Amino acid sequence: MDTLQAIFTRRSVRTFSERQISSEDIHTILRAGMSGPTCVNARQWSFIVVTAREKLSQMAKANGKPADPLKNAAMGILVCGDLNRAFPPAPDYWVVDGAIAAQNMTLAARALGIGSVWLGTWPQMDRVERQRELFGLPEDIVPHSILAFGYPAEADDEERDLFEADRVHYAEW
Numbered sequence: 001m002d003t004l005q006a007i008f009t010r011r012s013v014r015t016f017s018e019r020q021i022s023s024e025d026i027h028t029i030l031r032a033g034m035s036g037p038t039c040v041n042a043r044q045w046s047f048i049v050v051t052a053r054e055k056l057s058q059m060a061k062a063n064g065k066p067a068d069p070l071k072n073a074a075m076g077i078l079v080c081g082d083l084n085r086a087f088p089p090a091p092d093y094w095v096v097d098g099a100i101a102a103q104n105m106t107l108a109a110r111a112l113g114i115g116s117v118w119l120g121t122w123p124q125m126d127r128v129e130r131q132r133e134l135f136g137l138p139e140d141i142v143p144h145s146i147l148a149f150g151y152p153a154e155a156d157d158e159e160r161d162l163f164e165a166d167r168v169h170y171a172e173w
């Protein structure tokens, strides 16, 4: 699958089959996450990979009802910001680095035939604190987002065209 096909056929998948994800594919997904641009190349992230059913359920509970897809996912990845690596003049860039890593992972998964859904965590601080507690994270490691992954229960490979002409301005507003 080429890059544009992966982008145009990606969609959030919330219902997964029982099929597990190979360790090779997990590695590829993480490698994609670590391949994005980062502010001053500081790579201000860390990832926690979870495949145990019980822990996936605990992650879902900690994020509330919108994170229910984790309960039937083959894998969850908690994307964390690493504030130790933040760029002092503009430390908030860790949020951008985390988002780019997460999106790269969803697209890599799509290219491998694996579905995913992004489960928002930061800046909803109740979720952030519950994930922090669940994983025993140090203060400078901040939960950013969770991605649930698995093979889609129903294949859907249709391309979508979400282009909106009125969102684009040329040369001036």
Ligand SMILES: Cc1cc2nc3c(=O)[nH]c(=O)nc-3n(C[C@H](O)[C@H](O)[C@H](O)COP(=O)(O)O)c2cc1C
Binding pocket: 010, 011, 012, 013, 014, 066, 067, 069, 117, 118, 119, 120, 121
């Ligand atoms: C920051 C962010 C937070 C999101 N949080 C959730 C969530 O908690 N639960 C969920 O089911 N989907 C969540 N989503 C997925 C969006 O609902 C989804 O991307 C959007 O509806 C567009 O659908 P699509 O991904 O199929 O294009 C989130 C997406 C983003 C980018």
